[in-house]
Amino acid sequence: MSGAHKDVVIVTGIDLAPAAVDILRDYQLVYTSAKPTEDDLIKLAQQHQPVAIIVRYGGVSARVMDASPALRVISKHGTGIDTIDSQAAQQRGIAVKAAVGANAPAVAEHTWALIMACAKNVVGLDRRMREGHWDKSTHKSLELQGRTLGLVGFGAIGRRVAAVAAALGMPVLAYDPYAKEAAPGVQLVDLDTLYARSDVVSLHCPLTAENKHMINAQSLARMKDGTILVNTARGGLIDEAALIAALNSGKLRAAGLDSFEKEPFAAPHPLQDVGNAILSPHIGGVTADAYIAMGTGAARNILAVLNEQAIAG
Structure with a gap:
């Protein structure tokens, strides 16, 4: 210039x-x-x-x-x-x-960090060990092989998450109205089918006026008992009050959350008291x-x- x-x-x-x-x-x-x-x-x-x-x-x-x-x-x-x-x-x-x-590689990796932590209760077991407990005889982790992963959004991040799922032997369902074709081993389905058949639901879509609180009491009720929910997208996709109720009731096995309705996350926050929620401060893409x-x-x-x-x- x-x-x-x-x-x-x-x-x-x-x-x-x-x-x-x-x-x-x-x-x-x-x-x-x-x-x-x-x-x-x-x-x-x-x-x-x-x-x-x-x-x-x-x-x-x-x-x-x-x-x-x-x-x-x-x-x-x-x-x-x-x-x-x-x-x-x-x-x-x-x-x-x-x-x-x-930031697709970074977010996809953090998604898997949260899925694994939820399935294996990494945070809870670490806390128990530090408190002097040895839970070998009572703890059972969730094995992911053969479990179905549901991806809401199938862009650059969702595709990378799906590739890891394939390596782990997990069938993959995806919902994305803009996806023209699925990757090998991935089945494109509607949202109701994804909720009903998935053992792990992971969010990878933008937040819009139309999908705000798409995860709510009604959609949570359609999920399997013991589902894991992970959100490395946008906090507004989830109705946090409904999520907390589903975590406390055992409807959800666990949730891994990297984004929240109001950020920065302001303490005290109801999610701080939910033991089966794993929280990180919107750093999935921060590498x-x-x-x-x-x-x-x-x-x-x-x-x-x-x-x-x-x-x-």
């Missing part, structure tokens, strides 16, 4: 992977605080008139968009764009992009490799949109 002036890209966070910074070397990067509010972003957008925003933390509302008429693209540092008002962006001619697949992949993916998406618009212009 010629001249001293550089167009601005705002990053909603305190840093970006060096490889991503290098991709955007022709732009001035302006970082927010670690937890920027809407007012913080509006102030920065008014001051710097960014052509792009990389969304790491927080969200981008219509008010933020209106604070910078120069804004052309909002690029998610990751895959979930539910924190961006996509409808408002579309109305204003602003592109919304996600770094699709960038050193995913950090680089999400950053570079977000940066490339910005260049692709801006370059395309420059050519079209």
Whole structure:
């Protein structure tokens, strides 16, 4: 970019992977605080008139968009764009992009960490051992071979989770209205069939207005007794009160949760007292490799949109 002036890209966070910074070397990067509010972003957008925003933390509302008429693209540092008002962006001619697949290996691995921990009661046994107990004669883990895995969402993450299931000898069902074809060994089914036949249900879909609380008292009732439920997607997919009731009653054997309705997870929280829930702070996609992949993916998406618009212009 010629001249001293550089167009601005705002990053909603305190840093970006060096490889991503290098991709955007022709732009001035302006970082927010670690937890920027809407007012913080509006102030920065008014001051710097960014052509792009990389969304790491927080969200981008219509008010933020209106604070910078120069804004052309909002690029998610990751895959979930539910924190961006996509409808408002579309109305204003602003592109919304996600770094699709960038964190798929990390999230798929964390999904399996939670499934295994639930099936083998890793956390509970560790706690009991530290308290001085030896539960060899009374404990029975769940063997996953031959058990059916149900995947709600069959994108980049779901496909990686399915590949591991195949190696473990688990039949796989998947529900995804956008999937054109299943992978070998995976059967595409409707949601009711998936709930009724799965021993493990794992969520890998975006959060939308239509699927909010898709896991609720009614869907939980359709599941097998003793099902394991895992969520490494978005917290709003699950009605947490209904989930807690199902865990306490034994309807669910266990749940592995990496996302919650309100984040950060604020203590005291009812799930803290549920012994058969395993909790992690939305870190499924947080690895050193995913950090680089999400950053570079977000940066490339910005260049692709801006370059395309420059050519079209």
